[in-house]
Amino acid sequence: MNVLFVASECAPFVKTGGLGDVIGALPFALKDQGVKVSVILPKYGDLPFSVKEKLTLMQSIEVPVGWRHQYCGIERLEFNHIQFYFLDNEYYFKRHGSYGFFDDGERFAFFSSAVLEVLPYLDDRPDVLHCHDWQTGPVSVLLKAHYKTHPFYQDMKTVFTIHNLKYQGVYPKTVLYDLLDLSELYFQMDGLEFYGNVSYMKAGLAYSDILTTVSPTYSIEIQNAYYGEKLDGFLRKRKNSLHGIINGIDTNLYNPLNDQYIYTPYDSYDGKILNKLQLQEELILPVDVNIPVISMVTRLVEQKGIDLILHVIQEMLRLNGQLIILGTGEEKYERALKELACQYPHQVSVHTYFDEKLARKIYAGSDIFLMPSKFEPCGIGQLLSLKYGTLPIVRETGGLKDTVQPYNEFTDEGYGFSFTNYNAHDMLYTLERAVWFFRFQPNKWKRLVERAMSLDFSWQSSSKEYKKIYKSLISEQKKPEPIGV
Known part of the structure; x- marks a missing residue:
C-alpha cells in the first residue's frame, strides 16, 4: 500500500x-x-x-x-x-x-x-x-x-x-x-x-x-x-x-530522558525539580522549589484563552506562583502580557517570540501547564507537558477533553485538571485547586507527575x-x- x-x-x-x-x-x-x-x-x-x-x-x-x-x-x-x-x-x-x-x-x-x-x-x-x-x-x-x-x-x-x-x-x-x-x-x-x-x-x-x-x-x-x-x-x-x-507526539524527539535542549535529562520527579530551579535562574525569577511555576507555550490568539488569563490575572498572581509565557500572536495580547511582566518582574516572565530550546526547558521546568482554549482540535502542548511531567489544566474541548483525564482525589484516578465552561473564574478555581495539591499534598503531586510521565501518547x-x-x-x-x- x-x-x-x-x-x-x-x-x-x-x-x-x-x-x-x-x-x-x-x-x-x-x-x-x-x-x-x-x-x-x-x-x-x-x-x-x-x-x-x-x-x-x-x-x-x-x-x-x-x-x-x-x-x-x-x-x-x-x-x-x-x-x-x-x-x-x-x-x-x-x-x-x-x-x-x-x-x-x-x-x-x-x-x-x-x-x-x-x-x-x-x-x-x-x-x-x-x-x-x-x-x-x-x-x-x-x-x-x-x-x-x-x-x-x-x-x-x-x-x-x-x-x-x-x-x-x-x-x-x-x-x-x-x-x-x-x-x-x-x-x-x-x-x-x-x-x-x-x-x-x-x-x-x-x-x-x-x-x-x-x-x-x-x-x-x-x-x-x-x-x-x-x-x-x-x-x-x-x-x-x-x-x-x-x-x-514523536516520543523519540520529545523525551526528557534524552532531550539535549533541557538542562538535565530525567525520568523521575527529582530530576524534574533540577530543571525547575535552573529555569527559574535563567529567567531571573526567584529560585524556590516551593513556588508553583505555571506556564503556557502557545500562540497568543483568542482561540487559546488569553482573554481568560487577562481577566483574572490579579487573582492568579495572588496565588504567589510564577507565570511563564512563550509565544507570538496578536499585538494586543503581546502588549498586555509584556506590561504585566514589567509590572510583576518577580512573578511574570513573557517571551513574545518562539524558541524551541526555551519551549523544551519550559515543559521540563514547570509544574503546571495552562491550556484554557476556546476550542482545540487536538492540541500538542498538553501531550508534551504530560510527557515532561508538567500537569495540564485544560478546558474540556476537542482533543484536550480526549487526552487529559481530570484527577479525582476520591478514586485516585486521572493526572490533570480541567474545567467545562469557557469562563475565567472556572479556570481560576481549577488553577487554585491544582496549586492547593502542589502546596499541601506534595507526595500526591509527585505521584501524579510520575503517572503523567508514564503515559503513552505516541503515534x-x-x-x-x-x-x-x-x-x-x-x-x-x-x-x-x-x-x-
Missing part, C-alpha cells in the same frame, strides 16, 4: 504549528505499520540551506494554473528512509514565511495542481493521497474533475484531514475558473460554494473519499454550530465518512487507525463492478 502525504509544512523542514509536527511524525509511525509513505511539500524559500543542498532535481515540468502554465521543479530528499518531494517555483514560494500572502489562493491552487501533475514522475504510484488542511483542499476536486478518465489516476483515493476548521482558505468566486479551471457545476452548495465565495477547505470536505480530524471529540463538535465555522451542516451530511483520530495506536482507513479504501478499489453496471 502506497500513501502520499500532501501538506504545506513538515517538521523538521518547515513548521509553523501542530500541522508540521503531525506531518513530521505520522509517516514514520505508518512506516512501522508496514505502510509505504512518502511526503510532498512546497519548496519554500525558508527551507534551511542544509536541506536545500541535499535535494536532487528529478524533473522539470509545466503545471496548469487556470489558463496559465507555470514551471515546477520536482526535487527529492530521502530522510530516515522516507522519500520527501519538494515542488519548486520561486515566484510562488521563494519568500520569507509560508502563509499570509495576498496571493495565497493562487499559490496553493498551483501547489494542488502541481501535486497531481507530478505523480507520474514519483518513485511510486500512490494508492491514496492523504491531504492536510485547506492548502491542499483543491487536490480532491481537481483529481475528480480533470484526471478521472486518465488510466494512471484510475481508482486513486483521497483522504482529507481537518487540522483546524477555523482556517479555510476562502477566496472570490473568480478562482473557480481563473485558477482551478472548474466550471459553474462545482459552484453549488454541495461543492466549493461558501457564502458567495470559494472555500478550499470545503473543496476537500466535499470531494475527498474519507474525512478525518485530529480528535474524536472535535469530530463531533464541528458538526455543531458553535464549533462548525458555518460548515457544520455540511459536515453533518458527511458524518458517516468523518473519523476522529487523536494526534500523537502507534493512531497510525493503526489511519492504516485501517487506507485499507478500507484500497479494498473498495478491488471490488468487482456489479453485473449490469
